[in-house]
Amino acid sequence: MIISIASGKGGTGKTTVAVNIALSLKNVQLIDCDVEEPNDAIFLKPQIEKTESVSLPLPEVDLNKCDYCGICADVCAFKAINVFKPISKEGNVLFLPHLCHNCGACAMYCPKKAISEKQKQIGIIEIGRSGSIEYVCGKLDIGEIKSPQLIREVKKKINKNKTVILDCPPGTSCPMMNAVKGSDFCLLVTEPTPFGLHDLNLAVETVKKMRLKFGVLVNRATDSRIIDDYCEKMNIVLLGSIPFDKEIAKLYSKGDAFLLTKDKYKSFFIELIEKIKVHCAVKL
Amino acid sequence: MKHIVVISGKGGTGKTTITASFCALAEKPVIVDCDVDAADMHLLLHPQIQESNYFSGGKYAVIDQSKCIACGKCREVCRFDAISEDFKSDIFSCEGCELCWRVCPVKAIEMRERISGRWFVSSTKYGPIVHAELGIGEENSGKLVSKIKQMAVDIASKTKANLIIADGPPGTGCPLMASLSGANLAVIVTEPTLSAMHDMKRVAEVASQFNIPSAVIINKWDLNEVNTLEIERLCGELKIAILGRISFNQDASRAVTEGIPLVEYNNDQMKKEICSIWEKTLKFI
Amino acid sequence: MKIAISSMGETLESAVSEKFGRAPYFIIVNTENMEFVSIKNSAESMQGGAGPEAVRQLSAHGVNAVLTGSLGPNAKSAIEAAKIKAVVGLSGTKTVKQAIEEYKTVSK
Structure with a gap:
């Protein structure tokens, strides 16, 4: 079973929930898909056994073969490749890597075979373990923007024989969607504030559009019923809540998973997973 | 014209609440909400929409x-x-x-235009705001960020405004880079947790790649004093200025619930801390 | 020498456009005889990559130098790649003619 942990708003407690669920279960694989800001390792302190490089093909133009015909620029939908051919002067080709989507059109259509594709690293995948937890994490190189592509590569490491927990990036756009795509259940973590509610609603719309099964977990719960009322009105499964507790915040700040010191939560997370399993068994 | 962008790397450190307070303290700023994925500034600034536009971010294939x-x-x-x-x-x-x-x-394949969001020019009691709404499940948020930032620059030059204040997105990817480009100062809001500290370092590195100076605010500093000292030491090492500390305060989430910037909530300590940070910020630009 | 000025209109009396990639027109002036042509900037309403597209048009016209308000990062790379000289900092309060006269005096 693959469970993705997501939220519209950042900082609601995705990582905390993902790590604590992983610690409560047996035979589990935790995948940190928040490749722009991966944090699971801070809490799990895994032993890294293997590091793999992830790269994407970028075009390289051989100006000795190029006759500045401009076909590559015509077929590039992203304006990443530009050909300048002044009258009676030497031409030039400008490639803007940040606009390139690595689709390969320019290389494929170049009549002079002047364009070849070279691999360029965008990030790495770390594979290791923390106790019995199998740990996988994607890390985007600083200055790179192609997190969805890296997330797709990270997810190829999914081990279907285990319970897979995907710690997803915040937001509701391409990185988040690539991370939650294909999961059996998406757990949306939120907090009982207007920000939390507003962004939860965006995340709910997104997972609904993707036809995923999902439920809500309230973190830092207070006496506010703002999320409860929303879930009731929208007919959304509310799976539980973790009360606001300055002690938990302090443990978090030190990089301690609170489960390790607060044993009473172990049963909370085990029950949470049981509830999720029941929901997954129900046909949509 | 000066351009401040508030970022954090990690989400939920208090970017939006602090940005909204800056907007309340600044003199006639032009405001941009660059967190188009999960735009929240409107919950504190209550904009009146003046102008609404569709944003098309590329195309998609449909097979007949x-x-x-x-x-x-x-x-x-x-x-x-x-x-x-x-x-x-x-x-x-x-x-x-x-x-x-x-x-x-x-x-058999047709490329169709993708309507991936809407953007708005609105008025607030603090100044004009440009904000956007990314369509559900849409991509290209980086492009949308560039678009609304361009609008903000246009408005600022038309109205002769001196300052643009932008609420940035979390992360270090495409929307963040789009938010940073052209800024004079990146204000990084962090908190004394190992996660936020880790993310602060990454985001500061991105800013320095853009040659944009960063300055740090330590929010909820008293949550872990050891880590706060570590952040201050680290900033010294990285030659990043510290703008100040803000104490952990339950009134912050009460202000959000009431839908007002922190500085307008009746809590003198919070006000004092943020005002002193704002004065220091102004000296940097 | 051929100079292109980003412009709001089609004549020498038009105001300068401070934007480059999204300028409505370019006026291309031959500084030897002050003859000019105006071209409509096909990049004006483009979603992205307007800067490089504008440079491509100017390059095809054999332009040697560009006068404009400011250049975005992509336009800047494109100008360099096309080996065109760029002068930025023009204000929209000037006309195209004034901008050329000033450029001619400065570059003498």
Whole structure:
């Protein structure tokens, strides 16, 4: 079973929930898909056994073969490749890597075979373990923007024989969607504030559009019923809540998973997973 | 014209609440909400929409099943796994490269314009704001950020405003880079947790790649004093200025619940801390 | 020498456009005889990559130098790649003619 942990708003407690669920279960694989800001390792302190490089093909133009015909620029939908051919002067080709989507059109259509594709690293995948937890994490190189592509590569490491927990990036756009795509259940973590509610609603719309099964977990719960009322009105499964507790915040700040010191939560997370399993068994 | 962008790397450190307070303290700023994925500034600033526009972020492929001869050429060239075995295109995966449309021998593929969001020019009691709403499940948020920032610059030069204040997105990817470009100062809001500290370092590195100076605010500093000292030491090492500390305060979430910037909530300590940070920020630009 | 000025209109009396990639027109002036042509900037309403597209048009016209308000990062790379000289900092309060006269005096 693959469970993705997501939220519209950042900082609601995705990582905390993902790590604590992983610690409560047996035979589990935790995948940190928040490749722009991966944090699971801070809490799990895994032993890294293997590091793999992830790269994407970028075009390289051989100006000795190029006759500045401009076909590559015509077929590039992203304006990443530009050909300048002044009258009676030497031409030039400008490639803007940040606009390139690595689709390969320019290389494929170049009549002079002047364009070849070279691999360029965008990030790495770390594979290791923390106790019995199998740990996988994607890390985007600083200055790179192609997190969805890296997330797709990270997810190829999914081990279907285990319970897979995907710690997803915040937001509701391409990185988040690539991370939650294909999961059996998406757990949306939120907090009982207007920000939390507003962004939860965006995340709910997104997972609904993707036809995923999902439920809500309230973190830092207070006496506010703002999320409860929303879930009731929208007919959304509310799976539980973790009360606001300055002690938990302090443990978090030190990089301690609170489960390790607060044993009473172990049963909370085990029950949470049981509830999720029941929901997954129900046909949509 | 000066341009401040408030960022954090990690989400939930207090970017939006602090940005909104800056907007309340600044003299006639032009405001931009660059967190188009999960725009929240409007919950504190209550904008009146003056102008609303659609944003189109590229195209997506649609396959006409009645024309398709299932030759498989499109699947062969697509690098985004956006065409299924039964030749249906997946709008979420399609990046709009048009390669399938080019290679299709029977012209069964059509490239359609993607309406990926809306953007607004609105008024608030603190100044004009440009904000946006990314369509559900849409991509290209970086482009949308660039678009609304361009609008903010246009408005600022038309109205002779001196300051643009931007609420940035979390992360270090495409929308963040779009938010940073052209800024004079990146204000990084962090908190004394190992996660936030880790993310602060990454985001400061991105800013320095853009040659943009950063300055740090330590929010909820008293949550972990040891870590706060560590942040201050680290900033010294990285030559990043510290703008100040803000104490952990339950009134912060009460202010959010009431929908007002922190500085307008009746809590003198919070006000004092933020005002002193704002004065220091102004000295940097 | 051929100079292109980003412009709001089609004549020498038009105001300068401070934007480059999204300028409505370019006025291309031959500084030897002050003859000029105006071209409509096809990049004006483009979603992205307007800067490089504008440079491509100017390059095809054999332009040697560009006068404009400011250049975005992509336009800047494109100008360099096309080996065109760029002078930025023009204000929209000037006309195209004034901008050329000033450029001619400065570059003498």
